[in-house]
Amino acid sequence: MDHPSLSDGEIRELVSRLDRPIVLVGMMGVGKSTVGRKLAALLGLQFRDADDEIEEAAQMRVSEIFERFGESYFRDGERRVIARLMEGGAKVIATGGGAFAQEETRKLILDRGIAIWLDSDVDTLVERVGRRDTRPLLRGGDPREIIARLKAEREPFYAQAPIHILSNSGPHGEAVTRIVQELDKWQ
Numbered sequence: 001m002d003h004p005s006l007s008d009g010e011i012r013e014l015v016s017r018l019d020r021p022i023v024l025v026g027m028m029g030v031g032k033s034t035v036g037r038k039l040a041a042l043l044g045l046q047f048r049d050a051d052d053e054i055e056e057a058a059q060m061r062v063s064e065i066f067e068r069f070g071e072s073y074f075r076d077g078e079r080r081v082i083a084r085l086m087e088g089g090a091k092v093i094a095t096g097g098g099a100f101a102q103e104e105t106r107k108l109i110l111d112r113g114i115a116i117w118l119d120s121d122v123d124t125l126v127e128r129v130g131r132r133d134t135r136p137l138l139r140g141g142d143p144r145e146i147i148a149r150l151k152a153e154r155e156p157f158y159a160q161a162p163i164h165i166l167s168n169s170g171p172h173g174e175a176v177t178r179i180v181q182e183l184d185k186w187q
């Protein structure tokens, strides 16, 4: 890891105290999927991406689910997939950006996991989502406007996560390091 913060022994000790999944929440593009995978590798835990699990269960891309069945159908599947992922102890889960804004899904995560709000400013989000055209909610509008609106709408929900990490500029490893430090303090 680029920015080691805890020694191997300290990481083992932290992991041994974890009895629940670590769940990354926050806006699309903030880095939940990529940072989550790196965090899991550092901690030696399993990684699950809720969007990947939904795609596997539905045998369809997220964008295709939105197009063919609509957002509420997707949210329903998302809640069921996340409920399943919350079982089975410590692991790292990356959610899709809208999951934590759904009341039932948020309650599941807050009750059974350690929610971490990964946050960055709108400019950073717009730059990061520009790297892949896979997000159905950004189609048919100005990405900056949509992101700014969704961020404002969802912030009161994300703020319910007990840990808040700002990840603007700086490499992925920096976000991973800060998450590990906060987890160590919090647990």
Ligand SMILES: Nc1ncnc2c1ncn2[C@@H]1O[C@H](COP(=O)(O)OP(=O)(O)O)[C@@H](O)[C@H]1O
Pocket (backbone or CB within 6 Å): 026, 027, 028, 029, 030, 031, 032, 033, 034, 035, 094, 128, 129, 131, 167, 168, 169, 170, 171, 172, 173, 175
């Ligand atoms: N800290 C970071 N620094 C630079 N690029 C990042 C960082 N975090 C994420 N990215 C990039 O931003 C893009 C979106 O990340 P992703 O993990 O798919 O976000 P999310 O799952 O939250 O939508 C990816 O190209 C990823 O490599």
Ligand SMILES: O=C(O)C1=C[C@@H](OP(=O)(O)O)[C@@H](O)[C@H](O)C1
Pocket (backbone or CB within 6 Å): 026, 027, 028, 029, 032, 033, 051, 062, 095, 096, 097, 098, 099, 134, 135, 136, 137
């Ligand atoms: O913000 C959202 O509502 C969404 C975010 C996406 O995941 P990422 O946050 O991983 O991009 C994906 O779940 C879907 O396109 C809806």
Ligand SMILES: [Mg+2]
Pocket (backbone or CB within 6 Å): 032, 033, 034, 051, 094, 095, 096
């Ligand atoms: Mg993702």
